[in-house]
Amino acid sequence: MSGTKLVVGVDGSAGALAAVRWAARVARARRLGLRLVHALPELPVPYPRADPTYVQLLEAAGTQGRAILAEARDAASGVEAETVLRPERPADALVAESDGAALLVLGTPGLRPLGRVLVGSVTVALAAHARCPVALIRPHAGEDEPSAEGPVVVGVDGSPASEEAIAVAYEEASWRGARLIAVHCRHRDGWWDTGTAAEEYARELLAQRLAGWGEKYPDVVVDREVVAGRPAERLLDFADRAQLLVAGSRGRGGLGGLALGSTSQALMSYALCPVVVARPRAK
Template sequence: MTTSGNPPVVAAVNGSAHSMAAALWAAKEALLRNAELLLLMAYGFDGAPFGNRSFPPDAWLKAKEAVTEEVLREFRVECESAVPEVKMATAAVDTGPIAALTEISATARLLAIGAPAGETAGLFTRVSTSRLSSGTFCPVVVVRGARQSGPVVVGVDGSPLSEEVLAWAFEEASVRKTPLLVLHAWHDGDVAGLFTGESALPFPGESVREAENRVLGQRLAGWRKKYPQVPVDQVVVRDKPRQRLLEQSEKAQLVVVGSRGRGGFAGLSFGSTSHALVHHAKCPVMVVRATGRPAG
């Protein structure tokens, strides 16, 4: 699937080793998609007062800007050395990181950020959700691990969001030329996660597992036709999805999941599966929210 134009892949950096990993991952993703890489660093505050003023002093901002520009130069050199074929740009933003990432997400293909640590970890706590004025408009990839091989793994359930999640998962598997493992897991306390319901009742004598496997196959039929080059492995298990996805992350190059939260980075806080993955997965994790935008 494609969007109009060719939106950039954006990497949020802050000078840390975690954000360097995110930048290098984003550079390779941009190469796969023949897109530009934008290295973005925000050095302001997300609406927090500074003393009795609404904004930090100009001298403080100038100093932070200088440090930010130097960090961006260093990151650009590293990325150009690792992936010289990719066109790159940098942006130093004087707002807070949440505001900057939310705004840039409207024109980005996807956002890549480092594994939660220090300030970044705050993006995944309930405390930060009250500071968000709007949700992101593209998927967020939390870069964990550095695996370059293995399948793309996608977790799906019976929610409408699963269609957007599948769109991104098939697209990622296609551009990476790797198999796709589609995992559907449910447990007794998660009836809402089942595919079978009023519109897809089990056949007489059919077990829940058999019914879920059948309906998932029907869901995937259209995607298999659209991406015939992508080998698909369909797995249906009775278990908590986060545990199975964590296990699969040990041999995957990317895990794709949806956010059941209220939108944007807030969604990463309220979806227990996505929350567990961004903190504990062994590979990068893409979190998709409902935006209505096509994948790719």
Template sequence: MADQHPVPSPTAPHVDPDQTQPPRARVVVGVDGSDGSRHAARWAAAEADRRGAELDLIHAVSLPVMGFAGFNPFDRDVQDLLRRESEHLLDTVHEQVRQAHPHLPIRSRAVLERPAEALVHASTDAAFAVVGAHASRFTGAVLGSVSLAVASGSRVPVVVVHERDEPAATGPVVLGLDGDGTADQAIDVAFAEAQLRGAPLRVVSCRDELRVVLPEYLGAEDAARAEQEHRAAITDRLSDRHARFPDVAVEVVLQQGPAKPALLLASEAASVLVVGSRGRGGIAGLLLGSTSQALMAHAGCPVVVCRG
């Protein structure tokens, strides 16, 4: 019969001995041993180094819920094995990151919690939470349940990184902008990222033809006036950020049609793509809009999702 031992406590954080000053910000990344998570860790390390922040490596282990509260059906051998495997994984990733970024403050810790919940909890005061996406033919599988759940539940911006994304990719920061007020956090993040990277900001705003009168049914003057009004509304919305980030060069791109194909195309040459999510609902997958999910799965660069 299995010993009725309590679930082991999380491993203590591994902190570099020369880490004497608390960083101004943290970048949290989940690692699970997959190639996708290792790539996400490398990308997160480069971003933490870029912004003078601390990197927080999180490995979550969850055991099946069995029996009743306070009862653990797994004996100490199983628990010790999980602990040793977690420590070995974190040590390996920690060393790989340390070689590339020797002066970066790094913490690594294993927690006994479901992976998505662990990342959401660990990143409540972080600058970003970073997750890797797994390759697949289907959108949901590309993201994986953890990636989707973290992006749906986090209160801080979540970055989804694919294995094809380079850790130090160059190019403009692309912001997908619509008329929804929930995009305010996305605007702030996009301007801050552009300034941090010394990159221009390309604002892509689309009007779905299902919601507006098609240009071919308008006279030339009416079509020009509609575009002018659209551009003026975008410019007005960005005006206060221009004042806060005067060094950021901004290009506004107006397009007719759905946002998804336009933003996917823009992402091919971007360093990051920033979007807000308008999703509603009580199920994790429904907390993100379909456009956000598609961009997270198929964009040509890392995608920053801001839920506000």
């Protein structure tokens, strides 16, 4: 991935602090800068901007924001972190911050009783429209941090989004010293062809998509998996034992559209490991 810094969006939540700690470890290992960003909340009050009450509320929000950034900086132990307080809405601020970043890192809530993370609209918007890959980190139950063991898993379907995901996955597997599992799911309109010809075609397609990457990253051991089933379900199966899951995003349109593929949203909601969502680079 390009860029010389990791950007972390912080809001004072446990998920955001988990994201800061994860990003700090990555920044130390990769010798990247770390930038912690807090966006001031919109003030839902009927006061004009010149009203003294509005000014007081804005000052209080700034004071709270600086305290949130100070706590986040303390969580980034061992890394000299830059802190930034921005006046825009969170989605607008973090999209702007993602320009030139190596990775935008966001925290998510812990799993709910049914095993699902409630991914907010800002997170979905950023995963769909950020100008760099987006990592989603959630607090873990039973352990302090996400596991640093296991393979890196990437979903491969031949789309431009998948091509960017492959690039990110190889780079991540290389610096982590991890095995890479490249997964292609044979699924069309609700039915699965289990014939030999279809299996051979899928394996050839997967080999074509991975061609050339082995020469660029000769240190990465790759397992190629062709499986039948819905992509989200099968990728989540592999993610159960992974340290990182990488997926493509077909995000499009303006921030208000929040367009993101159903597979990406399912992975963001249910994966037990950190998820990196990669979009095709702008031409």
